[in-house]
Amino acid sequence: MEFRHTAVLLQETIEYLRIRPEGIYVDGTLGGGGHSLQIAKRLSQDGRLIGIDQDDAALAAAGERLASLQDRVSLVRSNFREMDHVLLELGISGVDGILLDLGVSSYQLDTLERGFSYKYDTTLDMRMDRRQSLTAREIVNTYSTQELFRIIRDYGEERFAQNIAKHIVAAREKAAIETTGELNEIIRAAIPARVRAGAGHPSKRTFQAIRIACNRELEVLEDTLERVTDLLRPGGRLCVITFHSLEDRIVKAAMRRYENPCICPPDFPVCVCGRKPVGKIITRKPVLPSEAELKENKRAKSARLRVFEKRE
Secondary structure (H helix, E strand, C coil): CCCCCCCCCHHHHHHHHCCCCCCEEEECCCCCCHHHHHHHHCCCCCCEEEEEECCHHHHHHHHHHCHHHHHHEEEEECCHHHHHHHHHHCCCCCEEEEEEECCCCHHHHHCHHHCCCCCCCCECCCCCCCCCCCCHHHHHHHCCHHHHHHHHHHHHCCCCHHHHHHHHHHHHCCCCCCEHHHHHHHHHHHCCHHHHCCCCCCCHHHHHHHHHHHHCHHHHHHHHHHHHHHHEEEEEEEEEEECCHHHHHHHHHHHHHHHCCCCCCCCCCCCCCCCCCCEEECCCCCECCCHHHHHHCHHHCCCEEEEEEECC
16 A cells, blocks of 8 residues: 655744755654755755654655665654664754654554554554564453553543453453454443444543553653654754644643753742743644645644754
């Protein structure tokens, strides 16, 4: 299957990155290379783009897409959590812009054997990096009721999380849960009929939760945001595109800490903790897709772009 992924908030992201022809930029979530292509096109031969992705299919597709610009592009198979190590190995001490697009690609969602989607009956997998050992199948079949409940409640924000967790554990006692179709039926049975009749697929939140747990997505994001501003040069910008409230809250909180890191009690007359602002938030409210973009790409509906600039 061809790697397909429509880059969301493309024009807005490029504008906020303020690309300089001789600058160095990191696309930490390369995907099919949609954002990277537009960044690389704006670079001179003195500029550089580093594209990072943990998915081998994404790297192959992006490599083809960026082939004509390979003199200014470096592609690396890694997790963006390892961005500092990637840059160190490339001999780069600082960059002018970093992009993180946290969405799951259309290719990953629509490729049966990847097991991301509740729309197809296929093997439970959900690994973004197929080199890792942990799969959705292992989570579903080995995690305790309490662990499953916490994952589905916290990562899926599913109000029937406890009942779904109980149904999963009861079902696997009879036989291992092997496919997305089997999991769909278990989730469906755990949700009241009156709720299932409403909008949205009953498995959507639970599948999201298991995918996040399988790939440790929030843990990776939080860890990355703790260190990512150290990689920016003065005036450099961090652009992060999120797709659900959990990610957005983490990014929003991190950018607020960058701007105001002081941990002194509010009643202290002066700051004594010594923590200085790293820079400023550029987008006080998240940038949302335009109506025109939503007509072209329904999957952009939940996208939110937040931007931070390191001080000069």
